[in-house]
Amino acid sequence: PSMAQNGRVTTDFKQSNQAHNSNAFARREEIRQQRESLPIASVKERLIEEVKKHDVLIIVGETGSGKTTQIPQFLFSAGFCREGKSVGITQPRRVAAVTVAKRVAEECGVELGQKVGYSIRFDDRTSGVTRIKYMTDGLLLREALLDPYLSRYSVVIVDEAHERTVHTDVLLGLLKNVQKKFPPLKLIIMSASLDARVFSEYFGGARAVHIQGRQHPVDILYTLYPEKDYVDAALVTIFQIHLEERHGDILVFLTGQEEIEAVERLVQERLRQLPESNRKLVTVPIFSSLPSEQQMRVFMPAPDGHHVDSHIQVVLATNIAETSVTIPGIKFVIDPGFVKARSYDPAKGMESLIIIPTSKAQALQRSGRAGREGPGKCFRLYPESEFEKLEDSTKPEIKRCNLANVILQLKALGVDDIFGFDFIEKPSRAAIVKSLEHLFLLGALTDDCKLSDPVGHQMARLPLDPIYSKALILASQFNCLEEMLITVAMLSVDSVFYAPREKLDESRTAAKCFASPDGDHITLINVYRAAEDLLEKRKWVPHTERNEKIFKAKSEKIFKRWCKENFINGRSVRHARDIHSQIRGHVEQMGLRITSCGDDMLQFRRCLAASFFINAALKQPEGNYRAFGTGQVVQIHPSSVLFQSKVECVVFNEMVQTTNKYIRNVTRIEYMWLTELAPHYYTMQS
Ligand code: ADP
Numbered sequence: 001p002s003m004a005q006n007g008r009v010t011t012d013f014k015q016s017n018q019a020h021n022s023n024a025f026a027r028r029e030e031i032r033q034q035r036e037s038l039p040i041a042s043v044k045e046r047l048i049e050e051v052k053k054h055d056v057l058i059i060v061g062e063t064g065s066g067k068t069t070q071i072p073q074f075l076f077s078a079g080f081c082r083e084g085k086s087v088g089i090t091q092p093r094r095v096a097a098v099t100v101a102k103r104v105a106e107e108c109g110v111e112l113g114q115k116v117g118y119s120i121r122f123d124d125r126t127s128g129v130t131r132i133k134y135m136t137d138g139l140l141l142r143e144a145l146l147d148p149y150l151s152r153y154s155v156v157i158v159d160e161a162h163e164r165t166v167h168t169d170v171l172l173g174l175l176k177n178v179q180k181k182f183p184p185l186k187l188i189i190m191s192a193s194l195d196a197r198v199f200s201e202y203f204g205g206a207r208a209v210h211i212q213g214r215q216h217p218v219d220i221l222y223t224l225y226p227e228k229d230y231v232d233a234a235l236v237t238i239f240q241i242h243l244e245e246r247h248g249d250i251l252v253f254l255t256g257q258e259e260i261e262a263v264e265r266l267v268q269e270r271l272r273q274l275p276e277s278n279r280k281l282v283t284v285p286i287f288s289s290l291p292s293e294q295q296m297r298v299f300m301p302a303p304d305g306h307h308v309d310s311h312i313q314v315v316l317a318t319n320i321a322e323t324s325v326t327i328p329g330i331k332f333v334i335d336p337g338f339v340k341a342r343s344y345d346p347a348k349g350m351e352s353l354i355i356i357p358t359s360k361a362q363a364l365q366r367s368g369r370a371g372r373e374g375p376g377k378c379f380r381l382y383p384e385s386e387f388e389k390l391e392d393s394t395k396p397e398i399k400r401c402n403l404a405n406v407i408l409q410l411k412a413l414g415v416d417d418i419f420g421f422d423f424i425e426k427p428s429r430a431a432i433v434k435s436l437e438h439l440f441l442l443g444a445l446t447d448d449c450k451l452s453d454p455v456g457h458q459m460a461r462l463p464l465d466p467i468y469s470k471a472l473i474l475a476s477q478f479n480c481l482e483e484m485l486i487t488v489a490m491l492s493v494d495s496v497f498y499a500p501r502e503k504l505d506e507s508r509t510a511a512k513c514f515a516s517p518d519g520d521h522i523t524l525i526n527v528y529r530a531a532e533d534l535l536e537k538r539k540w541v542p543h544t545e546r547n548e549k550i551f552k553a554k555s556e557k558i559f560k561r562w563c564k565e566n567f568i569n570g571r572s573v574r575h576a577r578d579i580h581s582q583i584r585g586h587v588e589q590m591g592l593r594i595t596s597c598g599d600d601m602l603q604f605r606r607c608l609a610a611s612f613f614i615n616a617a618l619k620q621p622e623g624n625y626r627a628f629g630t631g632q633v634v635q636i637h638p639s640s641v642l643f644q645s646k647v648e649c650v651v652f653n654e655m656v657q658t659t660n661k662y663i664r665n666v667t668r669i670e671y672m673w674l675t676e677l678a679p680h681y682y683t684m685q686s
């Protein structure tokens with residue numbers, strides 16, 4: 001308006017402004033219509049009444065009916081956010097919290113971070129005026145550490161409860177406690193699975209309501225024979241659909257970032273072999289650790305300036321797309337039938353990620369994604385006889401993970417009797433005992449199983465796996481906290497290097513220039529520092545706004561090329577930089593000294609030994625390694641710089657089990673260090 005008043009506005013500007021206004025108007029109108037046509041819109045008043053009447057309410061509704069995006073807005077308009085209170089909605093996954101918050105902010109016509117915001121580990125987009133707050137279930141648990149009664153919320157909604165992540169389960173237990181003491185906190189549990197009984201029973205026969213969804217028929221197709229290589233089978237199916245069916249987007253369920261990125265590259269390659277007119281296909285990845293600006297791409301109709309009518313989108317997703325986010329336009333689903341899951345062996349105290357068949361419930365959710373907007377097809381890449389053999393539903397995560405983290409948090413919340421805690425489903429006694437033992441070995445617990453001071457309390461404050469928290473605390477004593485911060489950030493992201501099958505040699509050669517003969521941890525530091533140099537060293541330019549801009553654009557370009565030439569995953573490195581700055585903040589707040597050991601990597605390796613002593617392995621005469629803690633025979637993973645080296649003793653961070661048991665992220669240490677630095681675990685006679 002001020003520009004209009006000074007009379008120097010050109011007609012051009014006015015026109016484009018009008019165009020902008022009418023575009024925005026059309027968009028608002030479109031959103032309004034979309035919202036009104038959602039199945040949930042017609043039951044708004046009834047739902048609000050139910051929430052008013054019941055302190056605990058269970059809402060079951062099919063995916064896409066509008067639970068996650070609409071219910072918080074209903075509550076807001078019904079006055080549940082008075083007196084500065086907020087509605088908090090938890091999601092098991094980061095991506096879901098972010099994308100949904102963005103969508104809801106748009107629906108409300110507000111800027112993200114104002115009335116509507118999200119908060120996830122390492123990324124907070126909320127402010128004092130935020131009233132509808134999406135977050136991960138893990139984050140709300142952390143908030144409970146500072147505010148045990150969650151007094152800033154009038155309603156807490158636990159969304160996607162059917163996923164039964166370990167954080168959801170613990171959160172439910174905690175909320176049940178909070179509710180006893182503070183009746184006004186309303187609790188809503190939302191689930192996509194029809195079985196509300198477990199939740200209802202857990203909350204003393206709480207009321208459950210069902211919301212009808214809209215589902216079109218989906219044809220289910222099976223393969224005749226089992227597929228040897230499901231990635232290849234998925235690829236063949238993508239192109240079959242692309243060439244035969246012509247329209248409708250495709251959603252492919254894969255197990256993780258690495259696999260998704262491999263399929264992305266393979267699709268590109270096959271496209272290049274097709275005639276120009278057949279190349280109208282774009283891939284869009286979606287997985288949890290994807291930077292948030294890229295996560296929204298699945299919802300955009302025109303990636304890279306192409307139009308959706310002319311291009312088929314192939315969405316490559318992890319099980320995020322089962323229920324957490326609804327992607328519009330999907331007509332075909334390709335389901336190889338696998339999922340990456342945590343698995344824990346309490347006898348050995350070893351947690352690992354393994355790829356396992358989905359449950360029947362998951363397979364049904366996946367196929368349902370094809371029938372959102374019209375009839376669809378789902379290609380299950382296994383024979384029908386295999387479907388019958390699947391488990392009915394997925395085992396709750398709390399029954400198959402290391403509980404050290406959970407126990408640390410419960411203790412910090414003042415729950416000392418872990419065995420007596422009212423879990424919705426109790427983890428096994430053996431798993432609890434083993435995890436307590438693990439925490440004790442890390443020095444987090446005293447002899448009578450209380451949090452130790454200061455180490456245990458410090459560990460509980462850091463949003464990291466306890467073993468990484470301990471490593472940071474120790475590193476400040478070993479004068480290598482700077483190196484350890486980088487290491488922990490790099491270990492917190494998925495694969496930094498990638499090795500495409502067709503360019504294996506090339507990628508291995510490229511990786512060598514970062515390789516440290518001492519192992520993977522120092523190698524990761526080398527990569528991080530090289531990236532940092534490219535993105536940040538600006539000594540040669542005087543600081544002006546213009547120069548900054550040019551530098552940024554230039555360094556981004558150089559960084560991209562550098563990543564490509566070195567087979568480095570730029571996404572992962574950027575993510576690691578984010579995480580790094582966040583943990584750095586925590587560590588500074590805790591008053592730890594951030595110093596570098598410079599070139600004295602011996603010091604750093606000693607610190608790794610002191611931190612990861614539970615995961616040490618010794619070379620065996622026949623060439624394998626034996627893990628001390630578990631007695632298991634393992635091999636160094638081919639991706640490690642120490643693969644095929646002959647070092648005597650190593651520490652490692654991860655064990656993966658495929659045909660063999662492999663250890664990953666491995667560094668060479670001296671056996672004697674273990675008895676010196678972790679005498680409580682390694683006695684001289686061993
Ligand atoms: P539910 O939680 O019941 O599964 P949601 O509230 O997540 O349902 O979604 C309701 C509708 O809003 C869906 O039809 C979905 O397509 C649409 N939607 C959700 N998020 C977005 C987004 N980021 N962009 C566009 N549409 C979205």
Ligand code: MG
Nearest residue numbers: 067068323324
């Ligand atoms: Mg939802």
